[in-house]
Amino acid sequence: MNQTESGNASQGSDYQNSIRILSESSCLFLLVSEDGEIKDVGSLWSKVTQQAQLSNSFDEEFLLSGYEDFVDLKNRYTKGNVLFFNHRQTGLKFKASFFKIDLGHVFIVNPIVNADFPLKLFRMDLNDFPDHSYIAESIFLSEISMKGLNEAQELNIKLNKKNFELKGSLAKVERLKLELEEFNLNLEKIVDEKTKENISLQANINEIEKFVAIGEMTMGIAHDLNSPLSAIIIGIQNLNSSIEFLMENLVFQFSKEDIGFALQHSKNVSSRSFHSTLQMMKERGEVQQLLEVEKGRASNEAFELADGMVKVGITAEDRMNIDKVLSHPAPKILLDLMFHANIVHQMLTTISVASNRSAEVVSDLRRFTKGAFEREKIAVNLLDSVNGVLRVLSSNFRSNINFEIQVPNDIEIQAIPREVFQVWANVIKNAIEAIGEKGGTITIRAERSDRDIKVEFENDGPKIPEEFLNTIFERFKSSKGGDNFGYGLNIVKKIIESNHWKVDVRSDEKSTAFTFIIQS
């Protein structure tokens, strides 16, 4: 026994094997296994207490009743107040001692495995038992142990708390991880959707580009037709009121000769119906003076006649017509006739000029739009295509931009007409933007070799910085932030790539040129 209970009381700080007397009539009981695990406390404890209070010895049957699972009852034996038994499942040896002290009853169970097992609390020697001083020491040591236990428990609580916090954090991490996974899934979905959107967007952009070209054409046509149409509409209104006035108030008062004179005169005067009133005032003064001084007319009459004469384009130098008017019996009415005859002539001229110009616009347009809706490549006359673009874009041009066209009229390229328009239009718009407010010259030249056709658009605008030159065809890369700059050139790039053309851009202090090489 001694050797199996070889613990040392001085090492009793190990709380695992400790006991604690809690009060006079109670005691603590620990059932501790070899590896230091507390196996049981509970009901056995209360039984011990009851028994212990009854006698100095304990009834082992009573003590172990209900512990059949734990204690191998067959192999148990007692020596004095100590009960030895084996653990039922593991076969580990246990001993239990019971003794009564003044402060209470203590029941101890310690495992006995081998000599090395650190029985730190008691030196369990039957010969010494019961030894009060020893017990007292054990209680003291127990207290120390309890301190350790408390500390350990505190530590354990802290650890548990930490563990709990850690578990909380882990739970959070798990939750975040889940959220992240969910987010990732959503993100993938969004990316998928966006990719699909982008694909359809690109298709839309291609469509929009076509519409932009059509829109520009339409704007150009609208502008080119609006002014002559205005002149025609107003011209007809003016013509109408003059003819009405002639018919209702004048014609019947005149002879065939008078009417012939008025018509003939109207053809000789300027077709311009607008005159500076200030200039007319000066001319009127001269005529009035002539009428007063040379023709002896009263100043009132001279003023009115001079006013009428100047309005129909008769100046002081035009003595023949002055005499002709003065010789007429009703010179003021003759001047009215001449005035309206002039308007009729001027308005007919205006309407004619404006109509011809409208017809020209339509003719240019027809030449240009030849194959505008063609989806296949056809033979496109290079000069016509350039002129068509200039015609359509003319409303964007400032008067300080000069075009020099050096394109032979017999060069044809195989291309989709709309694409040719888009390329020329964007390069020209780019050149106009580059030239800026100051104005300048855009030279368009073309030459043909055996293998290919070279088309060059040169402008004398400022040098494009090299960092922009490299990315000039990239969308939205603009040195100016202009509306079309960059975007338009990106369209150019796409068309060029799809047609296997080549383009070269060079820029220096003198000029910037885009050169296209098109296989013939």
Place this chain on the structure above:
Amino acid sequence: MISVPDSAIICIDDDEAVLNALSVQMQQMINTQKVVLEFFLDPHVALSSIPKIIEMKIKIIFVLTDYQMPGMTGVQFMKQLKADYPEIRFIMLSGQADDSLVEELLKDHTLDYFISKPWTFSDLLEKIKLLVPVDKLNKTA
């Protein structure tokens, strides 16, 4: 007897046919013995001539300008002139002026009236009657 006009109306359009047609309308509406009518094909010439007219103590009743012109738009022209003569009133004629721009100009009173091309005699007369005193209009107008 011979009254020297004390007021003027200035018309600018780079299109000669339009200016021809417009001038006949203006002469029908405006009494040219009382009002100086000046026509310009080039807005730059107009800008240099207008101060000379004002120096002659002739009040400019309004300026009628096209929108799209070579070298400068009607809006640029208007703003340049307004910088020196803020009291001058404007009518703009255009077939293609940006609607929102026109609205903005009308709102801040840079522009007094807008007439879209092509217009009619009565379109123009309606606006002119709002700007020109009756005694300076022709009775037939």
